[in-house]
Amino acid sequence: MSVTFIPTIGRRENDAVANNLVRAIRSGEIFGQAEKIVLYAGWPQVKDYDGRTHSSDLTVVGDAYGIKLVKISLSSDKADVRRDAISILQAAATTESLMGKSLQLKKKRKLIFDVIPIIYAPNIDPEQYDNEEVEFASSEGELYRLLKEQSGKLDGSQVAEVQAIIEGAKALGQIVDAEEDQEVHPVARAYRDLEAVIYNFDATQRSVALTAIQGPQRIRGLAGTGKTVILAMKAALAHIENPNAKILITYYTRSLRDIIERLITRFHRHFAEVDPNWDNVHVRHGWGRQNLPGVYRDTCIREGVSPKSYNEVSNVSDPFGTVCRDLVDRGVVAPYYDVILVDEGQDFPDGFYQMCFYLAKGERDRKQIIWAYDELQNVFDVKVREPEQLFGKDTDGHPRISLTRSLPGGTDTNDFVLQRSYRNQRDVLILAHAVGFGIYGEIVQMLENAKHWEDVGYDVVSGTFTSGSENVVERPLVNSPSVLETPADTPLIRGQAANSFDEEVEAAVAEVRSFIEKGIHPHQILVVSLDDRTARSYFTKIADRLLAFRIPCNNIIVDKYSEPPFRIDGRVTLSTVYRAKGNEAAVVIVVGADAASLKTRTGRNKLFVAFTRTKGWLRVFGMATKTFSQLSGEINAAVASSPRLRFTMPNMSQLNTIQRGLEEKHARLVEAKRRMERLKNELNLSDEDMASLVEDE
Structure with missing residues (x-):
C-alpha cells in the first residue's frame, strides 16, 4: 500500500487519538496493500459565510474510496458532538462544491465519487446521535468500516485532479491568461500550453x-x-x-x-x-x-x-x-x-x-x-x-x-x-549552470560533490568528483518537466554580438517586436541589463524606440526609491538583474552581457540570475568584445551538450565552493529519526520505550 501523508497547518500535534489513527492508516492496517491513499491531518480548512473556520481532523482520498472527512469529537456532551458534526458537514459541503467545478470529476452533472463527512465520537452513545447527514462512528472498528466503503473508481489523472483542488493548485491556474484557440500564433499557443504545466504546482x-x-x-x-x-x-x-x-x-x-x-x-x-x-x-x-x-x-x-x-x-x-x-x-x-x-x-x-x-x-x-x-x-x-x-x-x-x-x-x-524546476526550460537551466560555474570556460565556483549535484536535480552519469577527475551529470526531464514546443523558426536560445550600442539596442527592440507580433503580450517580455553603468542609457533608448511602435515600457529603475510593480499589463518590463531577482517572464532579452566578468563569481552569478528569469525564450546581446565572444562560445558548448554537463573537477582549495549546506551530521540524525519511527511502528513501541532503550545502552 502507498500512503502519502501530509501533516498540514491545521494538524493538532498533541491529539493522541488522531495520531493513533494516522499510524494505523500509514501502517497498512486499514486499507489493502495495493491501495494508493492520500492522508491529510488537519485539512482541508474552509470558511462559511459567517467567517467561521471549519476543518477536517483527518481526510482520506483514495482511488476507490472517494473523499472521507473525519472530525474527532471526544466530548461526552451531545451538544458538543452535534456542533462538531455540523462543522464537518460544512467542510464536506465546501469541498464538494470545489470538486464540482472540475468537469474531469463529473458525469451527467454529478460527481463520480462521494464526499462523505464522518464524526468519530467514542465517548457518546450512538443512540444519542441524530444527524443523518453525517456518518457516525463510536468505535475504531466502525470508523475503519466507513473509511473502507468504496465510492467510485478514479484513474490516476482524476486522483491528481482531486489532490490539486484540495491542496490549492487550482488557485494558480487563474493567473494564466485566457486565450482563444482561433488564429493564435504557434508561439503564443506554445507559451499558453507551457503556462498550464508550470502552474500545475506539483x-x-x-x-x-x-x-x-x-x-x-x-x-x-x-x-x-x-x-x-x-x-x-x-x-x-x-x-x-x-x-x-x-x-x-x-x-x-x-x-x-x-x-x-x-x-x-x-x-x-x-x-x-x-x-x-x-x-x-x-x-x-x-x-x-x-x-x-x-x-x-x-x-x-x-x-x-x-x-x-x-x-x-x-x-x-x-x-x-x-x-x-x-x-x-x-x-x-x-x-x-x-x-x-x-x-x-x-x-x-x-x-x-x-x-x-x-x-x-x-x-x-x-x-x-x-x-x-x-x-x-x-x-x-x-x-x-x-x-x-x-x-x-x-x-x-x-x-x-x-x-x-x-x-x-x-x-x-x-x-x-x-529539485524540480518548473520555471526554466531544461536547456536554459543547463546553460545557466554551465555559464554560472564557468564549466566550458574558466571555472570560478563549483558544487562540492556528487551528492550536491543530485540535490539540485541532476543525475550523476560518471566521475569521482575529485580534483582532476572527468565528470558527467545529466538533468532528467522529471526534474525539468516544463517543455516548450517552440516552432522551428523561433529557437529557444539565441545570442548575438553587436558592433555598436545603437546596433545592440535595435537588435533588442527587433526581438521585442517579433515576439509581440507572434502573440506574446508586452508584459510577458523582460529586458535585463547586465551593464549597471549604462543600464539607464539602454532603457531610455529601448523605451523610446519601442514607443515609436506604440509599445510602452515599465522601466522599474526610473525611481530607485520606489517599489514599483514588476509587471504592468501591456508594458514591456525593463530591469537590472538586481531588481529582476525573484521575478520571471515568457521572454528574457539580456543586453550588456559583455559587461559581466567571466573571471569572477559576481559576473557569472549575474548571468545565471538573468538567464533563469525566463520561462520560455532567451536572447543574449552584447558588444562584440573578447568577453562576449568567450560567452558565446560557452553558450554554444552548453546547448550542444545539453542535457548533460561535462567538466573537469577543479582543485577545490583554489576556488569558491558552493557548499552543499546539508550537514552530514544533520542528514544522519534525520535518517536516524526516520528509522526509529519505523521501528516504533513495527514493534508497537512508545516514546518511553525508545527512550529507555537508549538509556539502557
Missing part, C-alpha cells in the same frame, strides 16, 4: 506548502522550483487557520511585493472565498525606507527607535546587517509575529535573521520562522550559511535555531529540498 511543492511543523523550517531549491509560491500559500493558510495571528512575509527584491500579494490573495480566495485581512498579513521589504514599510523600519517605529537609512551606514561593509544587529544589541526587539516567512533568504544578512528571531513569538524551538533560499542565485556571496550562523547563539551558548534540535518526533524533516 504534489511535492504542494506537500511542502501544506506541511506544518511547530518550529522553524528551511526550504531550498533552484530558481523556478516554486519557493515564493510555497511561502505565499503558507501565509494564506496560516491566515485562514488563525485570522487574528500576525503573519509576516518578507523579501529582498523590492519589485516582488506585487506578485507575493497577488499569490496570497488567490490562495486565500480559493479556500476562504474572501480577500485576506492585510492588517494582519504583512508583506514587507526587509529594510524599508521613509515612504516604504519594511521589517526593520516597522520594528524601529514600534520600539521608539529612529530607523537608519542606507546613506547613514553606506560606509560599512554590511550596511543592512549592521543596522539589524544594532537593533538586536539594544535589546528592544519584542515578539510581534506569530509566523515569519522569509523569501530570497540567500540575500539577507545574518543580522536580519537574528532580528527575526526576536520578532517571532514562542519558545526557541517552536518559533514559526520559515525561510527559503536558492544557494545558486545569490549575486553577492555563494557561501551557504547554516541556521547556527544565520541566527547566532542564544544566551545559553547554544544556537538560537537548530533544525536538528527542533525537529518534532514523528516528523520526517524540517529541511525541504525542491
